[in-house]
Amino acid sequence: MSELVEHTDSGKGDPQAALVHAGNGQTPDMLKMYQDIYHQLTGRTEQIRKRYSENLLIEFTEIEQLNYKICQLFAVHNLVASNISVAVFYIKDRKEQFNSFEGFKTYNANSASPTVSLVLRYNFSIIPANAKRPQEYVVNIRLTSKVALFKQIKDEAPPFINGSLLNFLTGPVVEVTVDYADYVIARGFLEAVDEWVAGCKATSSSTFLRQIQKYSHFIPEFLQISTAGVFGYCAYLVAPGIVSGADEAGNLAKFVIFFMVGLFIIIRLAWIFAKICEKAIDNFPELSYVKLNRGDEKIVDEAKKSKKYAWVRLVVGFVLTIAINCISSYVVRLI
Secondary structure: EEEEEEEOOOOOOHHHEEEEEEEOOOOOOOOOOHHHHHHHHHHOOOOEEEOOOOOEEEHHHHHHHHHHHHHHHHHOOOOEEEEEEEEEEEEOOOOEEEEEEHHHHHOOOOOOOEEEEEEEEEEEEEEEOOOOEEEEEEEEEEEOOOOHHHHHHHHHOOOEEEEEEEEOHHHOOEEEEEEOOOHHHHHHHHHHHHHHHHHOEEEEOOOHHHHHOOOHHHHHHHHHHHHHHHHHHHHHHHHHHHOOOOOHHHHHHHHHHHHHHHHHHHHHHHHHHHHHHHHHHHOOOOOOOEEEEEEHHHHHHHHHHHHHHHHHEEEEHHHHHHHHHHHHHHHHOOO
């Protein structure tokens, strides 16, 4: 799922005025002329940003394809000058900078530091059709590895922060910003990224899981209340037979003590098992990554194993909760 976020102006004023007038019968050529005049008079550029939340599986070949699609657009326009830089950000705030994509191709794949994000930056000047002077454009594309960023945030976050919030903090997988003078040209770069995202390998994102994560903090309370209700109902059914007889007062005292201690133990056990379920749901990893080196391969393998363990913990937690309810009701009936 992608989201077109905003149009912004890098300066003051109303840069959209030309667009408004163009909607009142002006031709596209007149629109380009208005935009060119505005850009030359003010020196301002506008910005458009788009974000993608798809769980992409990005490797070096996908990055090469993305660069190829962007460079293809350069050939469509009258390119005056261009510059490409690539920045790779690692866990623990390390960074590696390349001043060209050719230099990035010499990247050391033996590095043990997992990649958190990669930023492709394209600076270029073109002379659009029906324009005499060059216009400057900047395209920034940030690719984020969710598995690496989740690990980094989890290692640095306080222990009381739950996993669902950490997943939210990982943000979009792909974010594109274009600083432009001509909106039509800028849209061409966004469409190129759209096409690239659609062609990338991806894992499906569970809407059901995201909805459960919003309310996972209610699971311990719900299971404690339901467990106490089952235990209390069973005790209510057997109470008449226990308190009757010759030693009614003694039996009642024993029953009350058993009930209070048993209720405390059963509620605590239910809370422990429910927390296992909650953590399994909150920490369920979303498999989305940028895999460039051995460190990335290792952290991706860990994420795949963590996903399997999360399912196991979830099933075990619910089974234990059901089992403790059945056992407690059975024990009460034996009294």
